[in-house]
Amino acid sequence: MVDYVQSLRRENIAFYNDLYNTSLQIQGYIDGRDYGTVHTEYGSLDMLTAQEKADVLQKTATGIGQIVTAASATIDDIYYIWKGLYPELPEKDIEAFSKGIAATAMHKATSNTDAATMADINNSK
Secondary structure (H helix, E strand, O other): OHHHHHHHHHHHHHHHHHHHHHHHHHHHHHHOOOOOOOOOOOOOHHHOOHHHHHHHHHHHHHHHHHHHHHOOOOHHHHHHHHHHHOOOOOHHHHHHHHHHHHHHHHHHHHHOOOHHHHHHHHHOO
């Protein structure tokens, strides 16, 4: 599903870029200037205000939290979703994100486990 949505975004970006750059070229003829070529990116976080960015990240984190709580996806699945939404995320942040998801999943698993089972798990290590 994420790949499908991204393919639609790429299609829309290509059309928009062509239209916008043609408009700039016409405006350049009128003004006697060369405006160059513009390339746009869909969904780039740096185009949002601080409040909008906080809202997007909060809603995404809430959604990921619900997935983790329900144990309805693997860490790789969650990483795939997150990377699809934020491809520009730095690698060091991705490593911290992955470790955090693993720690959260472990906490969730152990917090719902009865004391006797936890004792068995701890003794088997």
